[in-house]
Amino acid sequence: MLSNAAQYAIRSILYLALYSNATQRVRAKKISQDLEVPQPFLAKLLQRLGGADLVSSSKGPTGGFYLNKANRNKTVWDIIVTVDGTEKFNQCFLGLHTCSDTNPCPVHFSVSPFKQAIKKDFKGKTIAQFAEEIKKRGTVLSLKDFDALHE
Amino acid sequence: MLSNAAQYAIRSILYLALYSNATQRVRAKKISQDLEVPQPFLAKLLQRLGGADLVSSSKGPTGGFYLNKANRNKTVWDIIVTVDGTEKFNQCFLGLHTCSDTNPCPVHFSVSPFKQAIKKDFKGKTIAQFAEEIKKRGTVLSLKDFDALHE
């Protein structure tokens, strides 16, 4: 449903929402280590996300990635669209591009409501709101317990 | 969520459930045309499905593929397991292999019920039952209206 790249992107941006701001920037290397994601691949990906105004960055010593106000008002759906495009996510479960409510495939009505729900969730909440929820609920972005490192 | 191969496999088997039996066999070429799936790729795939006892076949003129009794009692889940394995389907939406109800990722509780429901559906119904539903509801396996060709 999502490419590795899109998964990495979502996790990285939620990570930055939690642990960065304009003065506390995080290097690509640190993000890749904390999230256990291949470093050069992530670097490339962050570049793309920068181009799409989903993350901000600055060069040089003390440089790194962070989220500014605008970045925090984007949605998870924006990330998916930027990295994977919409087609992959919207596609019929059996790959039929004519599948719809009026011309359904055999599993359409099992699959469709959930996709709609997930999509609505991803479109309706900003990254900032998502990050708030993560803090409240204590959900997890990585295998490692890296919270300790940030306290 | 599913590979092209798994999608083709499901559609082909449901197709055979509807349009074949031990004496009315269907050639790989016809299936590929009706479902609009690459022919040599499908031939290979049907071979694998034969090996896994999900379809039956016979060689020579008048030969082709069909479903026997045993094949009709398999499930869509069996197809997915055979073609893709379980990992891909069960994997966390964000790719975290530690994600679970007790250690959830940020989208776990949006995504998890959906997966459970689909999986239950795919495990609980036989191909034969699925085919019955398709007949009743008139759902669709292809872009083309190939029903006419079978009447």
Next chain:
DNA sequence: CCAATAAAGGACTAAATTATCTTTTTTTGT
């Protein structure tokens, strides 16, 4: 100004998936 640091950019490599091609084996009808 200079050395160190970090992102940006571009070229390249690897792996997996998807798709094709060719040959062999089995079966059928004549």
Next chain:
DNA sequence: ACAAAAAAAGATAATTTAGTCCTTTATTGG
């Protein structure tokens, strides 16, 4: 027996996705 038809089998090719490496550019602190 033989020719035609179809699946089985195995090798190969193309495409996409994932991942790496190297060079350039910008920024900071001394």
